[in-house]
Amino acid sequence: MHADEIRALVQGHQVHRDVYTSHAVYQAEMRHLFANAWIFVGHDSQTPNKGDYITTQIGDQPVIQVRHSDGNIHILHNRCPHKGTKIAIDRAGNTGKFFRCPYHAWSFKTNGCRLAIPLKKGYDGTGLENTPNYEGMAAVGAVEVYHGFVFARLAYNGISFEEFFGDSLSSIDNMVARAPEGRLKIAGPPLRYMHKCNWKMLVENQTDTCHPMVAHESSAGTAIDIFREMGEPEPRPAAMQIIAPFMSAYEFFESMGIRTWPNGHGHTGVNMSIHSDYDAIPGYYEALKQTHGERKAKAILDESRHNSVYFPNMMVKAPLQQLRNFIPLGPDKTLVESYVYRLAGAPDQLVAMSSMYNRMINAPTSIVGHDDLEMYERAQEGLQSNGLEWVNLQRLYETGEDFDVEAVENGTTERQMRNQFDAWVKFMTADMEEAA
Numbered sequence: 001m002h003a004d005e006i007r008a009l010v011q012g013h014q015v016h017r018d019v020y021t022s023h024a025v026y027q028a029e030m031r032h033l034f035a036n037a038w039i040f041v042g043h044d045s046q047t048p049n050k051g052d053y054i055t056t057q058i059g060d061q062p063v064i065q066v067r068h069s070d071g072n073i074h075i076l077h078n079r080c081p082h083k084g085t086k087i088a089i090d091r092a093g094n095t096g097k098f099f100r101c102p103y104h105a106w107s108f109k110t111n112g113c114r115l116a117i118p119l120k121k122g123y124d125g126t127g128l129e130n131t132p133n134y135e136g137m138a139a140v141g142a143v144e145v146y147h148g149f150v151f152a153r154l155a156y157n158g159i160s161f162e163e164f165f166g167d168s169l170s171s172i173d174n175m176v177a178r179a180p181e182g183r184l185k186i187a188g189p190p191l192r193y194m195h196k197c198n199w200k201m202l203v204e205n206q207t208d209t210c211h212p213m214v215a216h217e218s219s220a221g222t223a224i225d226i227f228r229e230m231g232e233p234e235p236r237p238a239a240m241q242i243i244a245p246f247m248s249a250y251e252f253f254e255s256m257g258i259r260t261w262p263n264g265h266g267h268t269g270v271n272m273s274i275h276s277d278y279d280a281i282p283g284y285y286e287a288l289k290q291t292h293g294e295r296k297a298k299a300i301l302d303e304s305r306h307n308s309v310y311f312p313n314m315m316v317k318a319p320l321q322q323l324r325n326f327i328p329l330g331p332d333k334t335l336v337e338s339y340v341y342r343l344a345g346a347p348d349q350l351v352a353m354s355s356m357y358n359r360m361i362n363a364p365t366s367i368v369g370h371d372d373l374e375m376y377e378r379a380q381e382g383l384q385s386n387g388l389e390w391v392n393l394q395r396l397y398e399t400g401e402d403f404d405v406e407a408v409e410n411g412t413t414e415r416q417m418r419n420q421f422d423a424w425v426k427f428m429t430a431d432m433e434e435a436a
């Protein structure tokens with residue numbers, strides 16, 4: 001696709017349905033957007049020891065996150081330079097001192113460099129040593145580990161990590177500052193949930209505050225009804241603390257606020273959020289106060305950001321130490337991975353609460369996530385309709401919006417969705433040609 005064809009799909013207040021349904025657009029996203037942007041890969045606590053690795057995808061590119069013998073994390077293309085065989089197939093494991101291709105036993109150090117090729121004399125005089133295949137497993141363009149969160153850019157040249165994320169990193173900062181010992185540790189494998197819809201629908205939903213009281217009435221509304229019938233026993237069970245705020249009124253979500261940052265990042269919950277009213281966990285504030293002192297500990301906990309979108313396809317929920325990664329598998333297929341992190345030095349009850357939230361909201365067996373799934377899948381099917389070509393993003397829209405600046409607005413605005421599409425055009429077309 002050409003750059004002008006991409007630009008024609010986004011009109012500020014509306015986007016063409018092809019952004020969700022077209023195979024050509026999807027292919028262009030994989031080749032351009034997911035190559036030019038910084039993409040979340042994993043957390044360094046998933047690969048704590050030398051030789052530890054995880055396998056995942058950046059867009060449609062299979063990659064390996066591995067801890068090399070020098071202690072550094074490397075992101076390698078998961079492809080043998082010989083015949084293309086995926087080197088690592090497990091989701092996670094330890095490869096020891098080297099990777100060995102299961103097909104012809106070409107082997108590579110854990111930074112990707114070639115180690116050995118069996119019966120090597122067969123290549124004498126063939127010129128193999130002058131090919132990139134001889135070098136070993138290719139590394140991605142750039143890697144950055146930020147407070148343990150590993151991000152990569154496939155492209156060798158492009159925007160820097162700091163410029164791409166800017167002040168949006170404050171949500172990760174807050175999540176990490178919540179740990180009395182100042183670091184996070186993965187609490188286990190993610191919950192995985194397959195969705196038959198375009199990946200962007202899921203990302204947009206992270207800052208969609210006009211759907212919870214509607215789409216989740218069947219789950220959260222029913223839970224509230226049952227709780228009332230029970231006479232609202234005290235103390236409120238954790239499950240009720242989690243689910244009841246989903247039924248908050250529009251006014252609550254309006255006053256919650258949405259902040260947008262340049263390059264497609266933004267978050268709900270500027271002033272407060274559906275996570276503000278959880279019961280305190282005994283011993284936690286005391287532990288945080290010991291580290292930071294009273295004033296700073298309070299300020300850290302007062303920050304109650306709901307969902308922080310890291311464009312293009314990841315979300316962090318700082319008050320609950322959660323991260324959701326939306327991995328595109330096709331124009332109409334997305335794998336959601338929902339992680340929980342443990343705060344080093346915090347009571348176990350915290351991770352129990354976060355894990356409960358993850359199960360209740362994000363698991364395939366969740367009582368909430370399937371409400372959203374139903375809406376996305378219906379939208380994916382409904383967009384086949386020729387009744388209208390355009391999808392509306394006009395709530396609290398102002399012509400001439402400037403996405404190069406930080407802005408805080410009414411929490412029901414769709415500005416963050418428009419911000420994402422503004423960045424989408426920018427990074428899609430960064431290395432695209434204009435039509436002749």
Ligand SMILES: [Fe+2]
Nearest residue numbers: 211212215372
């Ligand atoms: Fe939802």
